[in-house]
Amino acid sequence: MFRTAACALTALALAACTAPAARVEAPTRAAAAPLALPPVKVFTAPRPQPPQRSNAAVARDFLDLHFQLEGGSTLPQFTRFETPITLRVTGTPAPGFTRELNALLARLRAEAGISIRRVSGETASITIQMVSRNEIRQALPKAACFVVPNVSSLAEYRRNRRSPRTNWALLRERDRLAVFLPNDTSPQEVRDCLHEELAQAIGPLNDLYRLPDSVFNDDNMHAVLTGFDMLILRATYAPELRTGMSRDQVAARLPAILARLNPRGEGAAAQGLPETPRAWAAAYERALGPQASLRERLRAANKAAEIARDLGWIDHRRALSHYTLGRMLHIREPELALQHFLTARDFLQGLPGTGIHQAKVAVQLAAYDIATGNGASALARLKPAIEAAASHENAALLSTLLMLQAEALELEGRIAEARRVRLDSLGWARYGFGPDWVVEARLEEIAALRPSGS
Incomplete structure (x- = not known):
């Protein structure tokens, strides 16, 4: 029910998913001049891919998403909004937020068939309150954003945070919820939070690591709602279902619902990934936890890979297990880190729904290519990764890939093309990373990968 403050998968130290909270000085080069940054770029046309697995597998996912919570407890009944959903915004919206909200509401209506609209009154089914990151962390230290039932403001949540009314495990119907989003971070972080938290406000409460193609996954791989997510939400509001149904009652109706909504899934092989044991999830989360020492995190990452x-x-x-190890080792043991990245790539190749995963691995491998002067190899890796980042609307990743592509083009002597690509990267970087100084620092870090004299 919340998005973690630490992005689960960063791309090297040079490609973190959000700007740091406090400014640090950007790396500098001799005679470096301040950049004239282009306007912020934004995504305009969503390109969600439909789910690529059987309806039998989707039905299992639907039930586990709706009838379990992340801690392992089960929910006794199905819940959703039973009347048209109204939504209001309070606080101080971030720049560009209205555009993002309108685009998401349009997608929910068109792709998920959900009756949802924004209102300007004092009450609504869902209140989105825009506050500072500091206020969010004071309320929930590990969260970048979160959603809570039966409240309409952060002040009301603070008064009732230990009350049964804000306990998701005790939720029996949905009438009033609040989503708390930051208004002082990058445009992408605000948008990502909006997609994830609003989806859980109206849909499933659980996250599942086994889902490669969903925002309902704590690995934070996906930035915006996917085709799978929209199918889950459309099924959630199917007329055959209603609040109060048991798992067995929902399960009995799902085959017909999914056959109607996703006919292509009827002929697919009925295969699904095995459950994720709590031991792996705990080790993986420990590896990413900022409170643990590096030694403890490495031990946890190795444990996840062993499991x-x-x-x-x-x-x-x-x-993911190998990718995490590679990230942690790339400075201290770069050759070992490279082997982990290559192993991650090998496991991902050919797996449906993992284009964004492969793109993030490509960042790491292309960085190694550039550092060793192999521009041609980097360019070959980067081309499909750039397409994946664009189609998944991940501007932070897209800008990083384009910056790497510019460096690789320079290694190949294609100077004019490199300049065009680098300029293109900056507009996406302003959306993905936010402040201009962070954009400039990122550009400097990637430029520093190239061998001296090249």
Whole structure:
């Protein structure tokens, strides 16, 4: 029910998913001049891919998303809004927020068939309150944003945070919820929070690591609602379902619902990934936890990789285990880190729904290519990754990939093309990373990858 403050998968130290809270000085080069940054770029046309697995697998995912919570407890009944959903915004919206909200509401109406509209009154089904990151962290220290039932403001949540009314496990109907979003971070972070938290306000409460193609996953791989997510939300508001139904009652109706909503899933092979044991999730989360020491995090990352190996996984979760190890080792043991990145790539190749995962691995591998002067190899890796980042609307990743592409083009002597690509990267970087000084620092860090004299 909240998005973590630490992005689960960053791309090197040079490609973190959000700007840091406090300013640090950007790396500098001799004679470096301040950049004249272009306008912020934004995504205009969503390109969600439909789910690529069977309806039987989707039904299992639907039930686990709606009838379980992240801690492992189960929910006794199905809940959703039973009347048209109204939404209001309070606080001080971030720049560009209205455009993002309108675009998401249009998608929910068109792709998920949900009756949802914005209102300007004093009450609504859902209140989105825009506050500072500091206020969010004071209320929930590990969260970048979050959603709570039965309140309409952060002040009301603080008064009732230990009350049964704000306990998701005790929720029996949805009438009034609040979503708390930051208004002082990058445009992408605000938008990502909006998609994830509003989706959980109106839909499933659980997250599942086994889902490679969903925002309902704590790995934070996806930035915006996917085709799978829209199918889950459309099924959530199917007329055959209603609040109060048991898991068995919902399960009995799902096959017909999914056959109607997703006919392509009827002929697909009925395969699904195995459950994610709590031991792997705990180790993975420990590896990413900012409170632990590096030694403890490395131990946890190795534990996650060992569990994935022992379970015989060959899916994105095993790749994630190696990718995490590579990130942690790339400064201290770069050659070992490279092997982990290559292993992650090998597990991801050919897996449906993992284009964004492969793009993030490509950042790491292209950085190694550039550092060793192999521009041609970097360009080959970056081309499909750039397409994946664009189609998944991840501006932070897209800008990083374009910056890397510019460096690789310069290595190949294609100077004019490199300048065009680098300029293109800056507009996306302003959306993905926010403040101009962060954009400039990112550009400097990537430029520093190239061998001296090249």
